Structures are given as structure tokens and as C-alpha cells.
Amino acid sequence: MEYSSYRNRIIAVVALAATLFMMLFSSMYLTAHASHHCEDSSHCPVCAMMVQCERSLKTLGTGLAVTVVVLFTFMLYTNLFQGYSFKSVQTTLISQKVRMDS
Incomplete structure (x- = not known):
């Protein structure tokens, strides 16, 4: 049981790192090539x-x-x-404490 939760945590950290990596380098690429103009x-x-x-x-x-929004809720x-x-x-x-005598 512990191995499964440990593995899930590692997968979550890797997914978070990949998402942050993609966001960072996509925005850096767009910033670096913002003045790019080509004819074709x-x-x-x-x-x-x-x-x-x-x-x-x-x-x-x-x-x-x-x-x-879901996490906030x-x-x-x-x-x-x-x-x-x-x-x-x-x-x-x-x-x-009801007395049951008759």
C-alpha cells in the first residue's frame, strides 16, 4: 500500500515538473521569437x-x-x-432515564 502511494507521488511530481517545464520554455520561445517575420x-x-x-x-x-476553481471549492x-x-x-x-415500573 505504501509503495503505491509513493509511486503516485513521484508520478505527480514528474507531471508537475513537465507542465512547468513546458510553460517556462514555451513562453521563453515565444518571447525570443516575438519579432520574427517571414514571407512564407x-x-x-x-x-x-x-x-x-x-x-x-x-x-x-x-x-x-x-x-x-475546483481546488478552491x-x-x-x-x-x-x-x-x-x-x-x-x-x-x-x-x-x-425512564422508569419502566408499572
Whole structure:
């Protein structure tokens, strides 16, 4: 059981690192080639890479916003219900100290 959770944590860290790597280098590539102008944009590898970086950043930005909203909602409800203690209320005649004599 511990091995599975340890492996899941490693996978999560690797996925996070890959996402950050992609965001960082996509934005750096777009910044470095912002002044790129070519005459034949259909066969230009720089323009194709710029389009691909823009698409990946837009896709990641949309998913990131949804993830933040879901995590915020989860944390809000977790903190809201953390103070409550749910107890089972079972009232019996003995707990109410009812005398059963006739």
C-alpha cells in the first residue's frame, strides 16, 4: 500500500515538473521569437513552433483555471466542515432515564 502511494507521488511530481517545464520554455520561445517575420509562414518551422507553443499555453491556461476553481471549492468546503462533529443521536428509554415500573 505504501509503495503505491509513493509511486503516485513521484508520478505527480514528474507531471508537475513537465507542465512547468513546458510553460517556462514555451513562453521563453515565444518571447525570443516575438519579432520574427517571414514571407512564407506556411513552411516556416519557427512560425509552426510559435503556433504550437501558443496553443499549448492556451490549453494549459484554461485547464489551470478550472483546476484552481475546483481546488478552491474543495478547500472551502473542507475548512467549512472541519469544525463540525457529526454524532449519531440514539435516544433510548434508558438514556432518557425512564422508569419502566408499572
